[in-house]
Amino acid sequence: MISVPFFDLKRQFCSLRDEILEEIAAVCDSQAFILGPKVEMLEQSIASLCGGGCHAVGMSSGTDAELALLMGFGIGPGDAVVTSPFSFFATAGCIARLGAKPVFVDIDHDSLNLSPAGLEEFFRSDCVFEESGLRTKDGLPVKAVVPVHLFGLSCAMDEIQSLCAQFRLPVIEDAAQAIGAEYPSKDGLKRAGAIGECGFFSFYPTKNLGAFGDAGMALTKDAVIAAHLRVIRNHGMEPKYQHDVVGGNFRLDALQAAILLKKLPRLGAWSLRRWQIAQYYRREFRELEPMLRTPVEPFAKAAGERGHTYHQFVIRTDERDELREHLRLFGIGTEIYYPVPLHRQNCFAEMPAKPCPEAELSARQVLALPIFPELTDGEVEVVAARVSSFFKK
Ligand SMILES: Cc1ncc(COP(=O)(O)O)c(C=O)c1O
Numbered sequence: 001m002i003s004v005p006f007f008d009l010k011r012q013f014c015s016l017r018d019e020i021l022e023e024i025a026a027v028c029d030s031q032a033f034i035l036g037p038k039v040e041m042l043e044q045s046i047a048s049l050c051g052g053g054c055h056a057v058g059m060s061s062g063t064d065a066e067l068a069l070l071m072g073f074g075i076g077p078g079d080a081v082v083t084s085p086f087s088f089f090a091t092a093g094c095i096a097r098l099g100a101k102p103v104f105v106d107i108d109h110d111s112l113n114l115s116p117a118g119l120e121e122f123f124r125s126d127c128v129f130e131e132s133g134l135r136t137k138d139g140l141p142v143k144a145v146v147p148v149h150l151f152g153l154s155c156a157m158d159e160i161q162s163l164c165a166q167f168r169l170p171v172i173e174d175a176a177q178a179i180g181a182e183y184p185s186k187d188g189l190k191r192a193g194a195i196g197e198c199g200f201f202s203f204y205p206t207k208n209l210g211a212f213g214d215a216g217m218a219l220t221k222d223a224v225i226a227a228h229l230r231v232i233r234n235h236g237m238e239p240k241y242q243h244d245v246v247g248g249n250f251r252l253d254a255l256q257a258a259i260l261l262k263k264l265p266r267l268g269a270w271s272l273r274r275w276q277i278a279q280y281y282r283r284e285f286r287e288l289e290p291m292l293r294t295p296v297e298p299f300a301k302a303a304g305e306r307g308h309t310y311h312q313f314v315i316r317t318d319e320r321d322e323l324r325e326h327l328r329l330f331g332i333g334t335e336i337y338y339p340v341p342l343h344r345q346n347c348f349a350e351m352p353a354k355p356c357p358e359a360e361l362s363a364r365q366v367l368a369l370p371i372f373p374e375l376t377d378g379e380v381e382v383v384a385a386r387v388s389s390f391f392k393k
Helices: 009-030 037-050 062-072 090-097 116-125 157-166 223-232 254-288 300-307 320-329 357-365 377-391
Strands: 055-059 080-083 101-104 127-130 133-136 142-146 172-174 182-185 188-191 198-202 216-220 313-316 366-369
Touching: 009 254, 037 055, 037 216, 037 254, 055 062, 055 223, 062 090, 062 172, 062 198, 062 216, 062 223, 080 090, 090 101, 116 127, 116 157, 133 142, 142 172, 157 182, 182 300, 216 223, 254 300, 254 313, 254 377, 320 366, 320 377, 357 366
Parallel strands: 080 101, 080 142, 172 198
Antiparallel strands: 055 216, 127 133, 182 188, 198 216, 313 366
16 A cells, blocks of 8 residues: 655655755855855845845745734734735734734635635725724724735735725735745736735745745835845844844844755746646546535636646545545545634634634635655555545445
């Protein structure tokens, strides 16, 4: 019986071992570990990957990149920031850590991303738009919107951005899971994280571009914001030992940057392999609809394989837990992203939230199957066959 791991980082490392160890040795020889030329090279490479004249600022994690961006926009106690209830905790955690209230607007049924219709309803029915800006009905100033490009699929950004422009709100894209994804905007193809004004990536080891520890990157089209982010990531220090603002230690390590620079040229090929695996699953599962539903690919026509970078391949079924157990018995790894929507987390219990039925339904139905570039064709076939055998029982 062939078992298939949900993820196996060692396979990628084995294929790059010598090159990466050489890079690590070079950083060790330099004994320059924090920021420096490797971080600057990575920033330039990520900025050019994203295009559109964006600036990239290396950060210690995706979480810290979001935190720095929110701090850069002056978000603090008593503010409200709108986001998705169906994401990794960090998305909302950063908002709450600054003393602001995460306000959850439900997701779209098909894409699992923040619903533009829900956002419009929230702005028009639950907020008041005044000279000073948008306020919730309980008086909190709404300061930003953080849409999440979940699993590698961009949000409907044209709609989200046009709504946010009407209500004078900045958009901070949580592109932690979507590096390299393309979105066909009304102005042409754009890269996730750089579709709007600001965004951020995570280089957590299991991400499509993964470091050997925590690492992240903030992105912005605005040179002034970029300069401010560089100050915020270093305790707000500018010039040396002078602090006009309070920042944090959000600096990126040279070791992580050196490793990411070695991996970056492979990102396109790795994403393509993820796409090919996804297409195989989709073909094999077609006959299982509607018991099993595969991810939607609204941008495939316009952006091809870059329309979805498949950080995760997440199916939906009412028999999720039974299917998961069936696969476990055959040695096939799966994961649930995410079992508890953010508005249902105990730490937010004091903050009354509107119901988010789509997020709750998804939390009961979703199951992520193995999808990483080093999976063999044989393994992918085994996963698909075991999933099919469950439904044909
Ligand atoms: C959607 C989302 N947002 C934010 C983060 C936070 O990134 P990091 O783990 O690099 O802090 C992650 C990753 O874990 C994520 O998946």
